[in-house]
Amino acid sequence: MIKREILKKSEQVKLTFVQPYDNTQPKVSVVGNFNGWDPTAAPLIKRSNGMASVSVTLPIGQRVVFRYVTQDNQWFNDDAADAYESSEHGSENCIIVA
Numbered sequence: 001m002i003k004r005e006i007l008k009k010s011e012q013v014k015l016t017f018v019q020p021y022d023n024t025q026p027k028v029s030v031v032g033n034f035n036g037w038d039p040t041a042a043p044l045i046k047r048s049n050g051m052a053s054v055s056v057t058l059p060i061g062q063r064v065v066f067r068y069v070t071q072d073n074q075w076f077n078d079d080a081a082d083a084y085e086s087s088e089h090g091s092e093n094c095i096i097v098a
Contacts, residue, residue: 002080002096012057013098017078019044019068021052026074032066032093034058039069058098065093 003016017030021044028044034056035041044052058064065085068076077084081094 002078004098006060007057011060013060013062014055014057015064015096015098016053016055017042017044017066017068018051018053019078021046021050026070026072028052028068028070030054030056030066031069032064034062034064034066039071044068060098062098064096064098066096067091067093 001018003018005014005016006012007014019028029039030042030044031037031039042054042056044054046052066078068078075091077092077094081096083095084092085095087093
């Protein structure tokens, strides 16, 4: 799930990336063109509601290319993405417009 919130008095959007939390699974990060595809830049944090999430603030209208990656290097997509496109690695990346 992806939540969008336009921040008041700014030209920014807060995107919150949300996934179910499972303490038996490896930790998950969201990586993409907004953070240099760095798996340490945006790790999802366990929340009290049984989910894990992380938020990033980006300019309104920015095209975001992203995926999720686990600490054991398993990659997966978000069903809530606006679209998908082929990547240079033979997989698909998620697309969302902030």
